[in-house]
Structures are given as C-alpha cells and as structure tokens.
Amino acid sequence: MRMPPQPLTLDGLTHGYGAGLAVDNVTLEVRGGELVALLGPSGCGKTTLLRIIGGFVTQISGSVIIGDRRVDSYPPNQREVGVVFQNYALFPHMTVAENIAYGLAARGVSKALQRERVAEMLATVQMTAFAERKPRQLSGGQQQRVALARALAVRPRILLLDEPFAALDKNLRLDLQIEIKRLQRQFGLTAILVTHDQDEAMSIADKIAVMNKGRIEQLGSPIDIYDDPSTLFVNSFIGSSNLLAGTIERLEAGTFGVRLDNGAFWPVASNRSFARGDAVFASVRPEQLTLATAEAPGRFPVNHALSLPIGGMLLHDVRETNGAKLKVAEPRVPGTSLSMGGAAWCGLAANARPSLFPRP
Amino acid sequence: MFQRTTPSDISYAVVLRLLAGLGVLILVGPVLIVLITSFTTSAALKFPPPDLSVRWYVELFDRTRSAHIHTAAGNTLWVASVATGLGTLMAVMAALSIARVNRPAARALEASFLSPLILPTLAYGLASLMLFALLGFRPSLYHLVLGHLVVISPFVFRTTLASLTQLDPSLLESSASLGASRFYTFRRITLPIIAPGVAAGAFLAFIASIDNVPVSLFLSNARTSMLPIRMWGMMESTLDVRVAAISGVLIAVILILMIVMDRLVGLTRRMGV
Ligand SMILES: Nc1ncnc2c1ncn2[C@@H]1O[C@H](COP(=O)(O)OP(=O)(O)O)[C@@H](O)[C@H]1O
Ligand SMILES: [Mg+2]
Numbered sequence: 001m002r003m004p005p006q007p008l009t010l011d012g013l014t015h016g017y018g019a020g021l022a023v024d025n026v027t028l029e030v031r032g033g034e035l036v037a038l039l040g041p042s043g044c045g046k047t048t049l050l051r052i053i054g055g056f057v058t059q060i061s062g063s064v065i066i067g068d069r070r071v072d073s074y075p076p077n078q079r080e081v082g083v084v085f086q087n088y089a090l091f092p093h094m095t096v097a098e099n100i101a102y103g104l105a106a107r108g109v110s111k112a113l114q115r116e117r118v119a120e121m122l123a124t125v126q127m128t129a130f131a132e133r134k135p136r137q138l139s140g141g142q143q144q145r146v147a148l149a150r151a152l153a154v155r156p157r158i159l160l161l162d163e164p165f166a167a168l169d170k171n172l173r174l175d176l177q178i179e180i181k182r183l184q185r186q187f188g189l190t191a192i193l194v195t196h197d198q199d200e201a202m203s204i205a206d207k208i209a210v211m212n213k214g215r216i217e218q219l220g221s222p223i224d225i226y227d228d229p230s231t232l233f234v235n236s237f238i239g240s241s242n243l244l245a246g247t248i249e250r251l252e253a254g255t256f257g258v259r260l261d262n263g264a265f266w267p268v269a270s271n272r273s274f275a276r277g278d279a280v281f282a283s284v285r286p287e288q289l290t291l292a293t294a295e296a297p298g299r300f301p302v303n304h305a306l307s308l309p310i311g312g313m314l315l316h317d318v319r320e321t322n323g324a325k326l327k328v329a330e331p332r333v334p335g336t337s338l339s340m341g342g343a344a345w346c347g348l349a350a351n352a353r354p355s356l357f358p359r360p
Numbered sequence: 361m362f363q364r365t366t367p368s369d370i371s372y373a374v375v376l377r378l379l380a381g382l383g384v385l386i387l388v389g390p391v392l393i394v395l396i397t398s399f400t401t402s403a404a405l406k407f408p409p410p411d412l413s414v415r416w417y418v419e420l421f422d423r424t425r426s427a428h429i430h431t432a433a434g435n436t437l438w439v440a441s442v443a444t445g446l447g448t449l450m451a452v453m454a455a456l457s458i459a460r461v462n463r464p465a466a467r468a469l470e471a472s473f474l475s476p477l478i479l480p481t482l483a484y485g486l487a488s489l490m491l492f493a494l495l496g497f498r499p500s501l502y503h504l505v506l507g508h509l510v511v512i513s514p515f516v517f518r519t520t521l522a523s524l525t526q527l528d529p530s531l532l533e534s535s536a537s538l539g540a541s542r543f544y545t546f547r548r549i550t551l552p553i554i555a556p557g558v559a560a561g562a563f564l565a566f567i568a569s570i571d572n573v574p575v576s577l578f579l580s581n582a583r584t585s586m587l588p589i590r591m592w593g594m595m596e597s598t599l600d601v602r603v604a605a606i607s608g609v610l611i612a613v614i615l616i617l618m619i620v621m622d623r624l625v626g627l628t629r630r631m632g633v
Contacts, residue, residue, distance in 0.1 A: 056533050076536035083537040089530040093552050102548070103538030154538055 005032030005188045006067040006157040008053070013062035015048055022048040023059070024214035030207075035184050035191045036219075037201035040211030041237070046194040047086075049211075050160050053192065055079045066157055077106075082156030086163045088147040090135035096146050097122070097131040103154035121149040124183065141172045148180065152187060159184065159191040165200060177204045198238050202226065210234045232281065232357045241283045242326045245359060248278045256356060258282055262320055264300040266348065270356040279359040286329035288352035291316060291344045299347035302326065318346060391611060398604035405599045416605040426602065432590040433606075439504045439586070440569035446505070447513035448562045452520050456550075459524035470521070477514045484511065485578035492579070499581045507575040512568045516561035523557030524550075556625035563621050567614060 008030040015023040022045045030036050038046045051057040053064055055076035064071050071079050090099050100121050101114045109117075122128040125145040135143055144164060151159060164180065165173040181204050184191050195201050201208045202222040209219045210233075218230045229235035236243075249265070250257030256274055258266045260282065268282060292299060302318040309315075309332055316328040328346060348354070393407050398416060400409030420426050454473055458466040476484065488507050497503060527550065535545040576586040587606070594600040 054533070054537055056536075076533065077539050077541060079537070080539070081537060083534065085530045085534060087528070087530060089528065089534040091531060091534075091549060102535070103540070106535070106538060106540035106544050106548075150538065156537075 003155070003157065005034075005190050007032045008158055008190050008192070009063075009065040010049075010053070011063040011065065013049065013052055013059050013064070015045075015052060015057060015059045021045075021214050023052065025062070026214070026216055027062075028209060028216060028219065030190055030192065032190055033185075033188050034206045035181070035193060035204065036207045036209055037205035038192060038194045038209050038211055039198060039201040039237070040196065042196055044211045045214040046196075046211055047162055050083075050162055050192065050194055053158070054081050054083050054160055080154075080157045082151035082154065082159045084144075084147045084151050084159070084161045084164050086166060088135075088143045090143055090146055090150070092135055095132050095134060096127060096138070099135070099146055100150045100153050102150065107154065117153055121153045124152075124186075125149045125179070140168050141176060144168065144176055145179070148183065152183065152189075155187075157190070159187075159189045161191065161193040163194055163196070165195075165197070173200070174203075180204065202238075210237060212237075227353065229283075229355060232283075235283050235355060235357065239285060240327060241285050242289065243281045243283050244326075246280055246282055248274045248276055248280060251276055256280075258356070260300065262300040262322070264298050264347070266298055266354065268354050268356055272356060272358075274356065274358070281357045281359045282354045283357060284348070284352060284354045286315065286327040287313075288349050288354065289326065289328040289346055290330060290349045291318070291328055291346055293344060295345055296347065299345040302344055302346045304342055304344045318344070394604055394607045395611065398601070398608040400601060400604075403601060405601055405604060416601045417608070420602045420605040420609070428585070429587075429590060429594075429602065429606065432585040432587045435501060435504075435580075435584055436570055436587040439501055439508055440566050443505045443508035443512055443569050444562055444566045447509050447565055448516045448558060450509070451513040451516035451561065452554075452558055455517055455520035455524055459521055460529070473517050474514050476511045477518075481511055481572075481574040482577075485575040488575065489578040499579060499584055501584050504576060504579050504584060504586065507579045508569045508572060511572065511575055512565035515564040515568060516558060519557045519561030519564070520554060523554035527553055559625045560621065563617065570610070 008028075010026055010028040013023055013026045014021060024045070026045075026049060028036070038049060040046055048057060052059045055071070055074060059072075066079065066081070091102065094102065097118050100118045104114045104117055118131070119128070122131055125148060127142065127145050127149065130138060130142060130146075135146065138146065148164075161180070165176060168176065177200065180193075183189075193201075193204065205222060207219060208222055208225050210217045210225065212233050218225060218234045220228075225234060225238055229238060232243075235241055244260050244262070246258040246260040246266075248256050249259040250267075251274075252267075254271070255267050255269050258268050258280060260266065266282060274280060291302070291304065295301075300320065302320055304316060304318050306317040307314050308317070310329075312332055313329050314332045316330070318326050318328055320326065326346065397405060397407050397409055399412045399414065400406070401411040401413045401415060402409060420429065423430070451473075454469075458469050485507065488503075488510075492499070492503055531549055531553075532545055535549050536542075540548070571588055572586075573588045573592075576589050580586045580589055591603050591606055594603050
C-alpha cells in the first residue's frame with residue numbers, strides 16, 4: 001500500500017534575509033522517484049531552499065508543489081516531508097527505537113504497529129542490535145542511519161537531506177551514499193540532497209542542479225553537467241579543467257575554428273552561438289589533453305614540470321611558454337617509470353570535446 | 361613531555377593554593393563553627409563549647425517548648441513550596457515565550473524578569489508592604505507567597521532560559537517534519553530536555569524562599585511568623601542556642617537536598633549559567 005512516487009515542483013521560489021536574496025527565483029521540477037542533488041559553494045542558498053521545501057522558512061514569493069498539492073500554506077508537520085538534518089538532530093533523551101517510533105507515535109499509530117515498523121526500519125538500516133542505545137552512544141555513521149530510518153518510518157512523500165555526509169570519514173561516506181541510494185530506490189522516494197561536494201553529487205544523483213548565488217545555473221544529469229557545462233561557473237565547479245584563451249577564427253556548421261592565444265588552431269563543436277572575432281575560453285578536462293614529443297596541427301609547445309601518479313592515472317603539471325599552468329592526465333602504462341621534465345607538445349586527445357565559453 | 365618548573369610556576373601554585381584555602385576557610389569555617397556550637401552543653405552561644413551533647417536538638421524538637429519555632433518553620437515551608445510551585449510555572453512560561461524571539465522587546469522583557477536578582481530586595485519588601493497596606497490587605501501567608509514569588513522566580517527563569525537556548529532548534533524542526541504538533545513537540549522534546557534546568561532553578565528558588573529575610577521582614581507579623589525572622593528575634597532577646605540547632609538542621613537538610621539534586625540533574629553544573 002505504498003504511495004506512488006510524488007513529483008516535486010518548485011515554482012519561482014525567492015527568499016532573502018534582509019539584504020540580498022539567498023534564493024533567487026528558483027524553478028525546478030523533480031520527477032517522482034528521482035534524486036536531485038543541489039550542488040553549490042557554501043552560502044549559495046542550498047539550505048535555505050531545502051528549508052523552504054520543508055516549511056521551516058516561508059518564502060517571499062513562489063510556490064512549492066508536492067504531488068498535486070500546493071503546500072505553501074502547510075506547516076512543516078503537515079507537509080509529509082522527511083528531513084535528515086546535517087547534524088542528524090536525533091532526540092538525545094530517547095533510545096534509537098524511540099527515535100524511530102517518534103513520528104508514528106505523534107500520528108497516534110498503535111503501539112503494536114509502531115513496534116512492527118520500528119523493527120522493520122532497524123533491519124533496513126542494519127541497526128537492530130542498537131535499538132536500546134542512546135544517540136550519544138553511536139558513531140556518526142550509525143547516527144546517520146538512525147536519522148534516515150526515523151525519517152523513512154513515517155513514509156514521507158519527499159525526502160530532504162542536508163549535507164548528510166559532511167561530518168563523516170571519507171570511506172564511510174561511500175558506504176552511506178550507496179545506502180541512501182538503495183533506500184531511496186527501495187522506497188520509491190523523491191529526494192533532494194544538498195551538498196557542496198561534486199564527487200558526491202556525481203555519484204549519487206539522478207540529476208544535479210548546480211547553484212550559484214541563489215540561482216540554479218544548470219540542471220542536468222551528472223554526465224551532461226560534466227561533459228557540457230553551460231556556464232563558466234559550472235565548468236569550474238564540476239571537476240577540474242583547463243581554460244585556454246582564444247578567438248573565433250572560422251565558422252562552420254556547428255563547429256567553430258578557434259585560434260588559441262598560444263598559436264594552436266582547434267576546431268570545436270558547440271551548440272552556443274559565437275561570431276567571428278569573439279573572444280572565448282576553450283575549456284578542456286585534464287584527461288582530454290595529451291603530451292607528445294613532436295609538433296603536429298593543434299598542438300602547442302609546453303614545458304613539462306612534474307608528473308604525479310594518481311591511481312591508474314598520471315597527472316602532468318605543464319607550463320605554456322607564457323607560464324600558464326595546465327593539467328594533463330593520461331592513463332599510466334603499468335611498469336613504466338616516470339619521465340620528468342623537458343619540452344613537449346600538448347594537444348587534444350582523441351574524442352576530446354572541449355567546451356567554449358564567451359570570454360569577457 | 362619535558363617541562364622545567366621555574367620559580368614563577370612555584371610561586372603561582374603557592375599563591376593559588378593559599379587563595380583557595382582562604383576561600384574554603386571563609387566559606388566553610390562559619391558553618392562548621394555554628395554546627396559545632398549547636399552541640400554544646402552550655403546555655404550560651406559560645407565557641408568553643410565546653411562539652412558536646414544533643415541537648416539543644418532535643419529542646420528544638422520538643423512540641424510544646426518550641427511550638428512557636430515549629431509554626432514559623434511550617435509557615436516558611438508552606439510559603440516556599442507554594443511560591444516555588446507558582447514561580448516555576450510562571451518563569452517557565454515566560455522563558456518559553458521569549459527564548460527564541462530576537463526582537464528588542466524580548467530582550468527588554470528578559471532583563472525585567474531578571475531584575476529582582478539585582479534590585480535591592482529590601483526596597484522591594486518595603487514597597488510591597490506599602491502597596492498591600494494601600495490596598496487595605498491584612499498581612500497573611502498569601503501576601504508572603506506573592507512577595508516571595510517576585511524575588512525567587514528569576515532563579516527558575518534564568519536556568520530555564522539557559523536550557524532553552526542550549527536546546528538545538530533542529531530537534532524541534534525534526535519533530536515537526538515527523539508530523540508532530542507543537543504541543544506534542546513541547547511535551548516529548550522541549551519539556552524533557554529542559555526539565556533538569558527547570559528543576560535546578562526550582563531548587564534554588566526554594567532555598568532562596570526558605571532563607572529570605574528582606575521580604576519576610578516587611579510582610580510577616582506575629583501570626584505569620586517566618587523562620588529566619590523568628591531566629592533573629594530569638595538571637596536578639598535570649599541568645600537562644602536553639603538558633604544554632606535550627607541552623608544545623610537547615611544545613612543538613614539543604615546538604616542532603618543538594619546531593620540528591622546533583623545526582624538527579626547535575627545541579628552544580630547548572631548553577632553557573
Ligand atoms: N537565518 C539566517 N539569517 C540571515 N541570513 C541567513 C540565514 N540563513 C542563511 N542566511 C544567508 O543566506 C545565504 C544562503 O545561506 P544558506 O542557504 O545556508 O547557504 P548554503 O546552505 O548553500 O551554504 C548566505 O549568505 C547566508 O549567510
Ligand atoms: Mg547549508
């Protein structure tokens with residue numbers, strides 16, 4: 001008797017605390033059962049947006065629609081929105097089991113049903129052995145699981161998670177990310193996860209909304225956002241990239257001929273429009289550049305300063321002749337040793353797809 | 361870690377210990393002297409006692425010979441209990457209503473609720489006597505309750521406010537997002553979490569009422585005599601050693617109460633706030 005996943009629509013939400021806007025005309029459609037990550041630097045308005053959805057903050061204008069209900073006038077306790085707070089906010093004076101039962105008890109669910117649901121939720125998050133513990137006797141990861149179980153026990157329509165992994169160790173994070181993804185799927189929940197960690201957003205979310213200064217700069221699948229960032233901000237926030245200055249020299253159908261300031265000429269496909277003579281940045285990911293020993297079209301001279309093995313990759317730190325730094329990543333051939341230093345030629349790897357942005 | 365002890369470290373430690381010792385002496389010394397004196401065999405309030413006995417305690421608990429003391433003690437306990445009960449209720453409601461409000465009006469109210477802790481209580485005692493006289497009231501225990509209420513409720517107000525400011529607001533939001541009404545949240549989250557703070561404040565208020573002199577001085581009379589006033593009267597007229605015995609009983613009772621409260625709610629930790 002589970003509810004079908006509920007869609008969530010944010011329609012022109014705006015909110016500010018005194019001067020300036022913390023959330024600026026945000027419109028977002030989340031399909032039922034989808035997990036959307038709100039990704040952006042600290043202070044860009046992610047928490048405020050989440051708090052508006054939860055009903056803890058009343059927006060200046062705009063609407064929140066859950067399923068087919070406009071919930072703007074609903075207090076938090078009638079929105080059926082589950083929240084996992086950044087600090088977990090477990091009730092310190094209650095045991096794990098009492099915490100999980102809390103929402104059910106508040107709704108007047110019978111004791112027998114409460115016990116049944118608590119046992120089920122404890123099993124779901126693998127915390128059965130800890131039912132009688134107090135929150136302070138649990139590790140951060142365990143508290144996180146209890147917070148999740150507590151939020152899910154009342155079967156919310158929407159699940160909101162505010163930086164749920166921020167306080168956890170790196171290796172514990174991955175476990176919990178998988179766990180949250182699994183539960184979200186299993187419960188068919190529409191979820192919004194706030195994070196400032198792009199790797200986290202990439203690995204867990206169906207869609208990422210990149211926020212900057214209270215606005216959503218880009219909404220798309222992790223792959224879209226990584227491969228085709230729509231603004232320089234998104235480009236620099238997601239993954240690392242090299243920015244090369246250049247000018248549009250030739251226009252062909254869907255392809256621009258870019259003359260880089262370092263002299264190389266690159267044909268670049270882009271669905272943005274540019275005119276001949278426009279100043280642009282070509283953005284390339286480190287893994288889309290290669291180093292070679294010989295000159296060829298599209299290559300430019302660099303000085304190879306340093307190579308770092310990073311897992312299966314080699315990260316080269318190279319300098320253009322004008323001193324600008326670039327990062328080049330290549331798969332490491334096992335068994336070979338590093339060759340360091342010296343002049344080299346840098347160019348695009350096969351299948352590389354640089355992005356073009358207008359250069360102010 | 362290797363650390364060299366310099367002469368200045370030593371003199372610092374010596375001075376610190378001397379000061380601490382002096383503090384203990386000043387605080388505990390008189391209490392000990394009163395306690396020891398209360399076990400004297402002599403009929404004079406003199407230290408050191410010539411010999412020890414429980415003579416004055418027997419005298420103190422004698423129904424007929426100490427009847428007036430028992431009446432005063434009964435009045436004092438009754439006033440303290442009622443004033444503490446009412447004061448706690450009022451102070452908790454006041455603290456709840458302004459704890460999370462940031463407006464200047466709330467800060468002004470906070471300051472005025474706390475002001476009886478600072479303002480001269482003697483002046484307040486006189487003022488309340490004049491007010492009651494003006495209104496034509498005859499002195500009664502109810503007026504003593506009213507008078508004590510004003511001076512003791514700030515203790516509860518202060519500890520409750522401190523507990524409330526330490527209460528993590530995300531707990532309340534969490535509760536609401538789980539579907540709880542405001543009242544349910546209050547009953548199951550706010551109240552249990554602030555309860556130790558409230559209890560500690562109520563305890564302090566109770567003690568403050570028990571040994572309040574300035575207000576009782578003005579509002580009590582022969583019919584509604586209060587223990588501290590009665591003790592003072594006994595001192596003045598006869599240098600009665602039972603005064604020392606009463607002090608002994610009060611010290612013992614309060615000590616026991618304090619230990620119990622500390623076990624229950626961590627009183628000493630909360631008194632500092
Ligand atoms: N309660 C508040 N009062 C005043 N300003 C606030 C409050 N909460 C957030 N802000 C401001 O609003 C902006 C957005 O904050 P927030 O939503 O917490 O961002 P994020 O979660 O992305 O770090 C910030 O500039 C922050 O200083
Ligand atoms: Mg935040």
